[in-house]
Amino acid sequence: MKKLAAGALCLALLWLLQALLMPKYMTSTPEGAMIREYYDSAGDHNVIFTGDCEVYENFSPVTLWEEHGINAWIRGSPQQTIWQSYYLMEETLEYETPDVMVYNVFAMCYDTPESTGSQSRREAYNRITLDGMKWSFSKWKAVQASLTEEEKQWEGILTYLFPILRFHDRWAQLTKEDVTYLFHRDTVTYNGYLMQTGVKPMTEAHVTAPRADYTFGENSWYYLEKMAALCRDHGVQLVLIKSPTLYPAWWPEWESQIEDFAREQNLLYVNMLEYQQELGIDWNQDTYDTGLHLNVYGAEKASRWFGRILAEECGVPDRRGEKELSAQWEQTIQQYQRQKAEAKEETQ
Amino acid sequence: MKCLLCLILCVILSGCAGEQPDTVQGMGLTYQGTRITIQAPAAPVLEALGEAKTCTQEPSCAFEGMDKTYFYGSFYLTTYPAQDGERILGLWFADDGIATDEGITIGSRREEVEQAYGAFTGDSCQISGEEAALTVMLEGDAVTGVRYDACLE
Numbered sequence: 365m366k367k368l369a370a371g372a373l374c375l376a377l378l379w380l381l382q383a384l385l386m387p388k389y390m391t392s393t394p395e396g397a398m399i400r401e402y403y404d405s406a407g408d409h410n411v412i413f414t415g416d417c418e419v420y421e422n423f424s425p426v427t428l429w430e431e432h433g434i435n436a437w438i439r440g441s442p443q444q445t446i447w448q449s450y451y452l453m454e455e456t457l458e459y460e461t462p463d464v465m466v467y468n469v470f471a472m473c474y475d476t477p478e479s480t481g482s483q484s485r486r487e488a489y490n491r492i493t494l495d496g497m498k499w500s501f502s503k504w505k506a507v508q509a510s511l512t513e514e515e516k517q518w519e520g521i522l523t524y525l526f527p528i529l530r531f532h533d534r535w536a537q538l539t540k541e542d543v544t545y546l547f548h549r550d551t552v553t554y555n556g557y558l559m560q561t562g563v564k565p566m567t568e569a570h571v572t573a574p575r576a577d578y579t580f581g582e583n584s585w586y587y588l589e590k591m592a593a594l595c596r597d598h599g600v601q602l603v604l605i606k607s608p609t610l611y612p613a614w615w616p617e618w619e620s621q622i623e624d625f626a627r628e629q630n631l632l633y634v635n636m637l638e639y640q641q642e643l644g645i646d647w648n649q650d651t652y653d654t655g656l657h658l659n660v661y662g663a664e665k666a667s668r669w670f671g672r673i674l675a676e677e678c679g680v681p682d683r684r685g686e687k688e689l690s691a692q693w694e695q696t697i698q699q700y701q702r703q704k705a706e707a708k709e710e711t712q
Numbered sequence: 713m714k715c716l717l718c719l720i721l722c723v724i725l726s727g728c729a730g731e732q733p734d735t736v737q738g739m740g741l742t743y744q745g746t747r748i749t750i751q752a753p754a755a756p757v758l759e760a761l762g763e764a765k766t767c768t769q770e771p772s773c774a775f776e777g778m779d780k781t782y783f784y785g786s787f788y789l790t791t792y793p794a795q796d797g798e799r800i801l802g803l804w805f806a807d808d809g810i811a812t813d814e815g816i817t818i819g820s821r822r823e824e825v826e827q828a829y830g831a832f833t834g835d836s837c838q839i840s841g842e843e844a845a846l847t848v849m850l851e852g853d854a855v856t857g858v859r860y861d862a863c864l865e
Contacts, residue, residue, distance in 0.1 A: 482792075482864035570768050571781060571788060573804040574857040576836035576847045611770070653771050 382528040385535060386495070388545040394552040395420075395442045399452075399496030401553055402439055406459035408689070410680050411436035413556070414449040414456075415468030418607035421657040425555035426700045427664045429693050432671035433682030438556030441493040443480060446471045446587040448493050451506035453591060455497065457598050464601045464678050467591060469622050469633075470614065475581025477512045486512070494524055554700050559660050561707030566647040566655035570611035578617030585625075592629045601632070601678055608636035608643060608666055610655045634673060636666065643669045660704060738843035739860060741803075741813050743787070750844035751862045754791040754798035758782065761789075786810040792862075802844075804859035812858060816848055820855040 389396030398420060411434055413419045420440030428434040439452045453465055474480045480489070490510045497503040507524045515521075523530035552558065595602035604626055606614055614637060626633035636643065643665050647655055650662030658666060674680040683689055740749035746760040758764075764782035771778045777793030779801060786809030791798040811817040814828035825848050829837055839846040842863070849857035 568766055568768055570770065571783070573788065573790075573802065573859050573861075574849060576838065576849045576857075654768070656770060 378528065382526070382531075383546055384538070384542055385531040386527050387491075387531070387534070388541050388549065389492075390545050390550060390552070391541050393492070394558060396492040396496065397549055397552045398556060398558065399439065399441055399493055400498075400549070401551060402437060402456075402556065403459075403498055405437065405555070406456070409435050409437045409460060409462050410683070411464045411466060411674060412453070412456050412460075412462045413438040413440060413466045413468070414444065414452050415440050415466075415607075416444045416471050417442050417657055418468045418470050418609055419466070420553070420556055420558050421560060422607045422609060422663050422666050423670065424557050424559075424660065424663040424667045426557070426693075426697055427667035428671045428674070429684075430697065431668050432675045432680075433684035434671055434674055434680050435683055435689060435693075436555060438553075440556060441489075441496070443474075443486075443489040444471060444493055445474050445477070445480060445510065446584050446591075447509035448506050450587045450591050450594070451502045451509070452493075452497070453594060454505075455500055455502035457594070457600075458500065458502070461598055462600060463680050464603055464674060465591075465595055466603045466605055467588075468607050469588075469604050469618075470606065470612070472580045472584045472588065472622070473618065475583045477510055477515075479581075483512070483514070487515075491530075495527060554696055557663065559700070559703055560652040560657065561660050561704060561711075562652035563649055563659060563661075563711075564652050564654050565649070566610070566651055568654075570613075570655060572611070572613035575615070578615055578621075580618065580621055588625065592631065603674075603678060604631055604633040605670070606635040606637055608640055608645060609651075609657055610637070610647075612656075632673075632677060634670070636670070639669065660707075739839075739841040739846060740800075740844070741811070741860075743784075743810050748789070748800065748803060750800050750802065750860050752800055753796070754789075754800050757789075757800065758791075758798075764789075800862070801864075802859060802861045805857065812846065812848075816855060816858060818855055818858065822850055822853050822855075825850070825855060 387393075387396060411428070413423060413436065417440065420438050423438060425434075425436040425438060428436045439456065441448070444452075449467060449471065453467075456462070456465075477486060477490075480486050494503065494507055494510060497506065507521055511520050592602055604622060606619070606622070614635075619635060622633055625631075645658070645662055645665055650658055650665065652659040675682065738749050738751060740747060740752070742748070743761075746757060748757050761782075761784055764784055766783040768781045769778040770781070779793070780791045780798070782789045782791070783806070786807050787803055787805050789803050790801040792801040805818050808817040808819050812828070816825055816828050825837055826832065829839055829848070835850050837848045837850075840863070844863055845861050847857075847859050847861070848855055849859075
């Protein structure tokens with residue numbers, strides 16, 4: 365009995381140590397706190413977005429609600445790969461069945477974990493998406509799909525099962541934040557939207573090196589096809605989009621491949637780059653980082669425009685008449701408007 | 713049990729750190745007397761090349777530090793933030809004012825590329841090194857693009 369109690373105490377200590385050592389993503393890199401925010405609100409959304417920064421920076425669910433009565437959530441994360449998006453969709457369907465799933469196709473250009481960048485950066489991005497997911501079979505598969513060949517060799521998967529193995533050397537970098545947020549986190553998004561209020565105009569066009577081959581890879585196609593099948597099997601409409609930001613480049617060769625796929629699969633595909641005038645995006649005002657992402661003013665324009673597509677072409681219902689849901693949104697909107705107003709005051 | 717706990721704590725609290733070499737003997741080219749080596753520290757190269765015509769910065773989606781693209785008229789040079797400062801991430805040709813060490817540039821003929829790098833099939837020829845890769849792109853018989861890219865671990 366004594367040994368059992370000592371063992372339990374030992375496990376509890378390890379759990380506590382792990383909770384202490386894991387990054388909290390509160391005062392810096394809030395992107396790392398986004399994926400976990402979904403679970404408390406899951407269950408009743410009509411639209412779920414997945415994808416990289418081109419969704420969580422460029423669409424505001426608050427505007428979708430205010431303008432169209434659409435109850436949406438963005439399950440986005442930085443450099444989210446298509447296999448991660450697929451497993452997030454699969455996991456989402458364990459919690460709810462939305463009318464529409466929206467996938468931003470930019471990440472099709474990353475065919476393998478190795479193709480997404482340097483090992484250190486890639487691993488950090490993987491952590492941001494995967495460590496935020498609750499444990500499930502979908503997470504297990506997402507981790508396996510995200511590991512590089514090198515990581516598989518040294519059994520990197522164990523570090524996702526037991527993050528303490530990865531973050532054990534953070535003890536020297538612990539700050540007050542690690543204690544403050546030991547058992548809870550603040551909310552950093554508005555239904556998955558990470559608000560950016562800065563304005564940094566696009567003064568020069570960004571350039572991208574030409575490629576030898578513009579064909580999307582087999583692995584990317586494999587997951588896009590799985591996405592289409594998953595949505596079809598669950599009666600969910602899959603809508604493919606290319607978000608309206610100008611950089612990194614979206615090549616014409618990529619565009620035609622997605623157009624062909626959408627046609628073959630009978631999917632709606634909207635390349636918002638082609639509707640910039642209609643959207644009303646002003647690259648002097650609506651970006652916080654010279655055109656890579658939209659700021660809140662740009663995201664609201666994009667959402668206003670895309671909300672109409674969701675409502676008119678996909679039949680997503682206007683739910684503003686629902687009292688309980690409207691009351692929940694009212695709280696979110698107040699906080700959202702407060703943050704926007706504070707940011708405006710600071711710049712004046 | 714105490715020993716076990718101590719052992720676990722020792723393992724998980726032990727730190728580890730990696731270091732990057734100061735110099736990289738690798739793939740690159742020489743432009744107007746300046747040696748540009750992919751993955752080498754960028755500062756001496758940027759100083760030798762002088763002021764770029766343009767410099768754009770691309771922040772990452774979540775982390776500090778920016779990739780930068782410098783334009784020098786005949787080529788674009790990209791850098792990335794490493795622990796020890798900027799390093800060269802890649803380079804691609806904008807016109808025929810720059811050539812690889814083997815003399816290949818925009819407009820070179822397929823035959824010249826094959827003489828320089830050996831026979832290849834299709835519309836591109838790739839030479840892979842440990843630190844970088846060189847890709848020569850062709851349309852028909854003529855080279856239309858040349859790029860060097862770091863192979864990041």
